[in-house]
Amino acid sequence: QNRQPGIEAQMDPAPEYIKNSYQGSGKLAGKVALITGGDSGIGRAVSVHFAREGADVAIVYLDEDVDANETKRLVEAEGQTCILLKGDVKNVDFCKKAVADTADQLGKLNILVNNAGMQFPQKDPKSIDEQQLEDTFRTNIFAYFHFANQALEHLQEGDCIINTTSVTAYRSSPNLIDYSSTKGAITSFTRSLATNLADKKIRVNAVAPGPVWTPLIVATFDEEKIKSFGSETAMKRAGQPSELASAYVFLASEDASFITGQVIHVNGGEVVNG
Ligand code: NAD
Numbered sequence: 001q002n003r004q005p006g007i008e009a010q011m012d013p014a015p016e017y018i019k020n021s022y023q024g025s026g027k028l029a030g031k032v033a034l035i036t037g038g039d040s041g042i043g044r045a046v047s048v049h050f051a052r053e054g055a056d057v058a059i060v061y062l063d064e065d066v067d068a069n070e071t072k073r074l075v076e077a078e079g080q081t082c083i084l085l086k087g088d089v090k091n092v093d094f095c096k097k098a099v100a101d102t103a104d105q106l107g108k109l110n111i112l113v114n115n116a117g118m119q120f121p122q123k124d125p126k127s128i129d130e131q132q133l134e135d136t137f138r139t140n141i142f143a144y145f146h147f148a149n150q151a152l153e154h155l156q157e158g159d160c161i162i163n164t165t166s167v168t169a170y171r172s173s174p175n176l177i178d179y180s181s182t183k184g185a186i187t188s189f190t191r192s193l194a195t196n197l198a199d200k201k202i203r204v205n206a207v208a209p210g211p212v213w214t215p216l217i218v219a220t221f222d223e224e225k226i227k228s229f230g231s232e233t234a235m236k237r238a239g240q241p242s243e244l245a246s247a248y249v250f251l252a253s254e255d256a257s258f259i260t261g262q263v264i265h266v267n268g269g270e271v272v273n274g
Pocket residue numbers: 036037038039040041042043060061062063064087088089090115116117118139164165166167168208209210211212213214215216217
């Protein structure tokens with residue numbers, strides 16, 4: 001993704017990956033989690049919070065080695081093991097290999113977090129070319145299927161899948177038509193897969209973030225959009241990655257043992273229609 005120089009300085013406040021007040025209490029002790037896009041933004045916060053709760057973490061990431069290494073350092077600082085799996089989730093063979101490598105290297109897989117995502121804002125639908133459409137769908141929804149399918153080789157009773165959808169699945173998004181379509185699909189995928197896997201006692205849920213300060217925002221929105229980012233929420237601000245991560249911890253833990261097929265909206269009170 002094309003990160004625009006200079007705009008990063010306008011991100012106010014800078015991304016906060018761990019809430020200083022957040023105390024882990026072993027909710028995920030002994031668990032192994034695989035987090036796609038776990039290197040950056042929301043995924044990084046989830047990786048670090050999971051580690052703080054006692055989980056070992058496998059991180060799938062595309063190309064930002066600096067981000068991935070920094071996240072690994074943060075996970076290891078919590079006393080947990082972290083492995084880095086570099087590759088493109090658009091590639092089905094890579095998805096399969098990443099799950100197999102996680103189980104091989106960390107001994108098992110208990111929690112899959114399908115979180116890697118990308119967006120290209122557009123002025124009108126005609127400007128979405130075939131390649132962009134394919135890339136967006138392959139990254140944002142096809143990969144979620146591939147990781148889930150492969151993870152089912154390893155997930156046992158009591159384990160779970162958490163998918164990152166978006167507030168854009170619940171409101172009109174005229175400049176993110178393809179992206180919001182994939183996010184709508186993730187919501188339906190979550191509900192249907194949850195029902196399908198209920199007999200196996202594997203829970204499937206989703207988190208729908210509203211505006212959150214992450215590198216994705218800096219890379220893809222223009223200066224004007226960044227200036228007003230979050231102003232449409234009831235709380236009149238964008239969230240921090242750490243404010244999302246606690247929802248993932250809750251869904252991954254025994255605290256959510258009777259919750260499946262649901263979406264938790266973490267969005268500062270943004271009005272949603274769904
Ligand atoms: P981010 O750019 O910080 O992190 C996304 C990560 O996904 C990247 O660092 C990259 O490693 C990974 N990724 C992207 N394409 C990949 C590919 N083809 N193969 C492998 N890895 C790939 O962005 P973020 O804001 O933390 O986004 C995380 C999720 O949250 C995404 O699904 C996004 O759609 C969703 N989301 C974000 C916001 C927001 O305001 N930031 C709002 C709603 C939903």
